Amino acid sequence: MRKNAIRKCFRYVQKLSAPPDKVFPLLCPTREYEWIGLWSCDLIYSDSGFAEPGCIFRTDFMSDHGPLVWVISSYEKNEAIGFTRTSGDYVILHTITLIDGGDEGTDAVVDMIYTALTEKGGDFITSLTPEAFEEEQSTLERLLNHYLLHGSMLRSIEDSEMECED
Secondary structure: OOOOOOEEEEEEEEEEOOOHHHHHHHOOOOHHHHOOOOOOOEEEEOOOOOOOOOOEEEEOOHHHOOOEEEEEEEEEOOOEEEEEEEOOOEEEEEEEEEEEOHHHOEEEEEEEEEEEOOHHHHHHHHHOOHHHHHHHHHHHHHHHHHHHHHOOOOOOHHHHHHHHHO
16 A cells, blocks of 8 residues: 655745846756855766756765755746755655745745655654744745845854944
8 A cells, every 4th residue: 555755834925125137047056056055965967067957966964864855846047946855765746936026036935855865864854843944945035135235155144233223
């Protein structure tokens, strides 16, 4: 008898202070070095050296419990980008859809669907919480907004919190 694997879905809407044509190019494994201080990846395949359909790269962050291979599985310039990410123990279907808000900037709708491939992956997915996902996404939102507004990387989240108090 077939049994579905463990799966969790998360959504977060980032409020970004620029139009989609300024945000979209930054959703790239190469360009993320400009605005995410801890970003690190190995670019495995890309004709242009930037995000494009079929681009493949690898990350290895402690929070992911091992290396992840990312494949850009959908790419609609200035509208949406989709990544299929796998560790061997789980798969993440990760999409970012940009909604133009005119003078209000851009809403970036971040959806992640985690599906276990192994028991270890199931244990990892079971441990994921909406609060941790929201914290990670709000941190990325602050980092990206700082870059969009100032053209430079935020040195620390404490800097971001101080800026918000002004």
